[in-house]
Every structure is written in C-alpha cells, then in structure tokens.
Amino acid sequence: MAMNQTIPAPQSGDSARGFAYAFVAYILWGFLPFYMKAVAHVSPLEVIAHRVIWSVPIAAAVLIVLGRTAEIKKALTTPRMLAMACLTATIISINWGVYIWAIGTGRALDAALGYFINPLFSIFLGAVLLKERLSRVQMVAIALSASAVALLTWHAGSLPWVSVALTASWGFYAFFRKTLPIGPTQGFLLEVLLLTPPAIAFIAYLMSTGQAHFMAGTPADTWLLIASGIVTATPLIFYGNGAKLLKLSTIGIMQYIAPSMIFIIAIFVFHEPFDTVRLIAFIMIWSALVIYTVPGLIRGKAAK
Numbered sequence: 001m002a003m004n005q006t007i008p009a010p011q012s013g014d015s016a017r018g019f020a021y022a023f024v025a026y027i028l029w030g031f032l033p034f035y036m037k038a039v040a041h042v043s044p045l046e047v048i049a050h051r052v053i054w055s056v057p058i059a060a061a062v063l064i065v066l067g068r069t070a071e072i073k074k075a076l077t078t079p080r081m082l083a084m085a086c087l088t089a090t091i092i093s094i095n096w097g098v099y100i101w102a103i104g105t106g107r108a109l110d111a112a113l114g115y116f117i118n119p120l121f122s123i124f125l126g127a128v129l130l131k132e133r134l135s136r137v138q139m140v141a142i143a144l145s146a147s148a149v150a151l152l153t154w155h156a157g158s159l160p161w162v163s164v165a166l167t168a169s170w171g172f173y174a175f176f177r178k179t180l181p182i183g184p185t186q187g188f189l190l191e192v193l194l195l196t197p198p199a200i201a202f203i204a205y206l207m208s209t210g211q212a213h214f215m216a217g218t219p220a221d222t223w224l225l226i227a228s229g230i231v232t233a234t235p236l237i238f239y240g241n242g243a244k245l246l247k248l249s250t251i252g253i254m255q256y257i258a259p260s261m262i263f264i265i266a267i268f269v270f271h272e273p274f275d276t277v278r279l280i281a282f283i284m285i286w287s288a289l290v291i292y293t294v295p296g297l298i299r300g301k302a303a304k
Contacts, residue, residue, distance in 0.1 A: 018245025022254050025239035028231075030261025033103045033111075035231050037270070039224050040104030042213045044097045046206060047228060049199035050214065051096065052192045054229025059189040062237055071186040072193075081180060082194070088177050089191040095169035102162045108266035109274065113152075114166030115259035116285045119252070120145045120292060121171040129175065141292035148284035155277040184240035188233070253293065 039047050063069050075081045102111045120142050126132040134142070152160045180187050206212035213221040243251055263282070266272045 015245040018242045019250070021238045021242030022246055022251065023242075023257070025235040025242060026254055026257035027261070028235040028238070029258035030265075032231065032235075032258075033108050033262055033265050033270070035224075035227075036100055036103035039100075039221075039228075042221065042225070044100040044104070045202065046213060047100050047225070048093055048096050049202045050225040051228040051232045052195040052199040053203070054226055055192045055233040056189070056196060056229075058229050058233040059185055059192065059237070062185060062233075063189060068183065068186060071182050072189060075180075075182055075186070075190050076193075081182070081190075084176060084180055085187070085190045086194055088173055088180065088187075089194050091169055091173040091176065092191060093195065095166060095173060098162060098165045098169065102166070106270065106272055107162050108262055108270055109272050109278065110160055110162035111166060112259045112263040112266060113160065113282065113285065114163035115170070115262070116256070116282075116289065117145050117149070117163065117167045118170050119255065120288060121167045122174060123292070125171050125175050135295075137291055137295050141288040144284050144288040144291065148281040148288070151277065151284070152281050184243070185237055188236050188240075256289065 036047075063072065075085065099111055102108065123132075123134065123138055124142055127134050149160060149164070152163075177187065180190075182190065203212065203214065207214070207216065210216070214225050215222055246254075267274050
C-alpha cells in the first residue's frame with residue numbers, strides 16, 4: 001500500500017475535481033485487500049517484483065502524455081537524487097512486502113491499525129528528527145496512540161509488529177520522500193525504475209527454478225500479476241493529481257478513508273477475530289485521531 005507519497009503545497013481552497021481524484025485514490029486503496037487476498041498464495045516478493053515491473057509502463061505513459069519527463073531525465077543524472085530515490089524505493093518495498101504478507105495471512109486489522117497510527121507517527125518523527133515543537137494536543141494524541149500499542153502488546157504478549165512495521169516504514173518513506181525535488185508520479189516512476197533490474201532478476205530466478213506463478217501457474221495467476229501494475233500505479237496517479245487541488249486539511253481527513261475500509265473489510269468480509277481488547281485499542285486510536293484532527297479543522301474554519 002502507498003498513501004500520501006509527498007506533502008503537497010498548501011492550497012487556498014478545495015476543488016471538486018481534486019476531491020474526486022483523491023476520493024477515487026483512497027477508495028481504490030481501501031479495496032486493495034481484495035486483490036491481496038486473490039494473490040495470497042503467491043510469495044510477497046514475487047508480487048512486489050511484478051508490482052514494480054508492470055507499474056513502469058503505466059507511470060511512464062502518463063508522464064509522456066502529460067509531457068513531464070524532464071524531471072526523470074534530470075533525476076537519472078543526479079547522483080544525490082538517485083541515492084535518495086534508492087533509499088525511498090527500498091523503504092516502500094518493505095512497506096509493500098509487510099502489507100501483502102499481512103493481508104494474505106489474515107492480519108488486515110493489524111494493517112488498518114498501522115495506517116491509522118501513521119499520521120501521529122509522522123508528527124513524532126518531525127519532533128524527533130526535525131526538532132519541531134509539539135503542541136499539548138499533539139502530545140496527548142501521540143501518548144494515547146502509544147498507549148493503544150502498549151495495550152495490544154500486553155494482551156498479545158508481543159509487539160504488534162505488523163502495525164509497527166507499516167507505521168514506521170510509511171512514516172520514514174514519507175519523511176525521506178519529501179527531500180526529493182520531484183513530482184509524485186515522477187518520483188514513483190523513478191523508484192520503480194530503480195527497482196526494475198532486481199525485480200527482473202528475481203522473476204528470472206523464480207522461472208528458472210520452477211517457483212514462479214507468472215506464465216507457469218494458472219492463467220488467472222498470470223493476469224493477476226500483470227494487473228498489479230494497474231493496482232499499484234492507478235491510485236497513486238489519481239492521488240498525485242488530487243493532492244495538488246486540495247488543502248492539506250482536506251487530505252488529512254481523507255487519508256482515513258482507506259484504513260477505515262480495510263478495518264470494515266477485515267471484520268465483516270474476512271471475518272478476522274476482533275475481541276474486546278482490540279476494540280478498546282482501536283477506540284483509543286480513533287480518539288487520538290479526533291484529538292489530533294479537530295483543532296486543525298477549527299483553525300481552518302476560523303481562517304476563512
């Protein structure tokens with residue numbers, strides 16, 4: 001899963017077109033667990049490799065049509081940008097791998113929890129790494145979120161590592177991704193281009209050893225793996241276009257659409273266990289998000 005690659009420039013207002021683009025992106029991300037369930041029998045590494053390879057032509061075609069390939073050409077000849085893109089590509093690959101594994105093994109609730117916590121973790125990163133000052137409201141929200149993780153750890157006897165790994169990988173990805181002076185679609189294409197050589201090598205290895213599902217399993221497997229490019233690139237492109245036309249506060253609220261959908265799907269479609277302790281933990285997280293979000297909305301209305 002890949003949400004909020006970069007923080008867009010602040011907007012003076014929202015546009016209906018921007019809202020529609022972003023809404024489509026988050027809805028597509030919300031339905032992503034169904035695709036991940038369909039490929040659950042395929043190893044996460046093979047799915048990641050195909051997500052990379054089949055995303056390249058889609059993202060490249062979009063940039064060619066829009067005439068925005070100049071940034072890619074510049075990035076490919078700038079060592080510092082290449083080094084940073086290698087780092088972000090590695091981190092997003094970890095995020096994808098954990099997410100794919102989590103959905104396939106019946107841990108969609110843990111995935112939803114991870115993405116609910118992410119905005120609060122990003123604030124924490126800003127305080128620790130950028131020395132940004134936290135407001136009292138933000139500190140309360142972060143403390144409540146950390147308490148929810150501690151409760152789940154105590155209940156399970158171990159850290160909810162899926163949630164933590166998704167939160168940390170996406171938080172650090174967004175943090176480092178902001179340092180790339182490149183648009184969201186261009187940055188995504190640069191990352192998958194860098195990941196393409198190892199992805200091709202890995203698929204070649206799987207095919208040579210008879211472990212591949214592509215062109216070796218059922219026709220459905222082959223088409224599902226080809227579709228991984230559409231599943232990966234389409235919401236990112238919609239999001240990239242929508243974010244430019246929306247205020248940060250609007251994007252901040254809309255980012256909860258996808259994990260909310262994942263949460264509902266996990267309980268009512270995948271029938272994952274949801275006991276009282278998990279309910280309490282999620283209530284704590286939702287309360288933290290309300291505490292974090294409402295003051296910003298109030299300030300935004302007051303500024304109008």
